[in-house]
Amino acid sequence: MNKSEVMIAVQDLVKKYDDFSAVNGLNFEVYKNEIFGLLGPNGAGKTTTLEIIETLRPLTSGKVTVAGFDVEKNENEIKQLIGVQLQAAGYYPNLNLTELIELFSGLYNIKVDPLEMLSKVNLQEKAKAKYKELSGGQKQRFSIATTLINNPTIVFLDEPTTGLDPQARRNLWDLIKEIRDAGTTIVITTHYMDEAEVLCDRVAFVEKGKIIALDTPDKLIDDLIKSGFERKKEVKAANLEDVFISLTGKEWREG
Numbered sequence: 001m002n003k004s005e006v007m008i009a010v011q012d013l014v015k016k017y018d019d020f021s022a023v024n025g026l027n028f029e030v031y032k033n034e035i036f037g038l039l040g041p042n043g044a045g046k047t048t049t050l051e052i053i054e055t056l057r058p059l060t061s062g063k064v065t066v067a068g069f070d071v072e073k074n075e076n077e078i079k080q081l082i083g084v085q086l087q088a089a090g091y092y093p094n095l096n097l098t099e100l101i102e103l104f105s106g107l108y109n110i111k112v113d114p115l116e117m118l119s120k121v122n123l124q125e126k127a128k129a130k131y132k133e134l135s136g137g138q139k140q141r142f143s144i145a146t147t148l149i150n151n152p153t154i155v156f157l158d159e160p161t162t163g164l165d166p167q168a169r170r171n172l173w174d175l176i177k178e179i180r181d182a183g184t185t186i187v188i189t190t191h192y193m194d195e196a197e198v199l200c201d202r203v204a205f206v207e208k209g210k211i212i213a214l215d216t217p218d219k220l221i222d223d224l225i226k227s228g229f230e231r232k233k234e235v236k237a238a239n240l241e242d243v244f245i246s247l248t249g250k251e252w253r254e255g
């Protein structure tokens, strides 16, 4: 994470749907090369905020810049810099993965090697498989590959591990970290706090369209402990998920 380089700046962001404020004065910055998590309950305003940053939804007031470009004035420049996870329902179920990558790269008007893109997400063996033949984890990995086609500077992932088994989730965490380590900034939303804790460099908690806390997971946890918080139950050195992983292994298994 490089604090000196701000990739996304959100200032006093407000989004109203009629007289309901879904986003109610948000302020935060995302730094170059970090994994930044937006956390919060259903309806808190996370997706709305992401869609405004992605230039897919107009803001009501405030200012949002992406790599210095204003979302209200430089939509095209921003679209070239970002990778957005497309909803799976939009994929043509009868095309194979190679054909789908070719289709998407055609939409971006660029040429990529489909096999190279698929190998980034460990799906090279599935190059000739149809999308509908993939497991849940493979579908998620494929959708992450589609975000990387235009070689983006920033990637947005909206709940990328929902519905996956523990192995598939952990493998996806490794993949997302690799993408960050290769120089990409990542903004993610998730409802899984364990995921946010191991994956995110910094997290913002959003509630009712406002940020109620923003820091590294370590700092947020340390502050809570300093305030006198204690868990009721004795904390064990492992949990049931650790048992699952230790019994079944951690390799890619949805083959």
Ligand SMILES: Nc1ncnc2c1ncn2[C@@H]1O[C@H](COP(=O)(O)OP(=O)(O)OP(=O)(O)O)[C@@H](O)[C@H]1O
Residues within 6 Å of the ligand: 017, 022, 040, 041, 042, 043, 044, 045, 046, 047, 048, 049
């Ligand atoms: N197009 C719309 N018109 C009216 N209200 C909307 C619209 N889109 C979202 N909302 C409302 O804005 C609020 C924030 O929704 P948003 O989808 O941003 O929340 P979220 O934090 O992403 O929730 P989730 O975790 O469930 O995805 C919700 O109360 C939602 O009903």
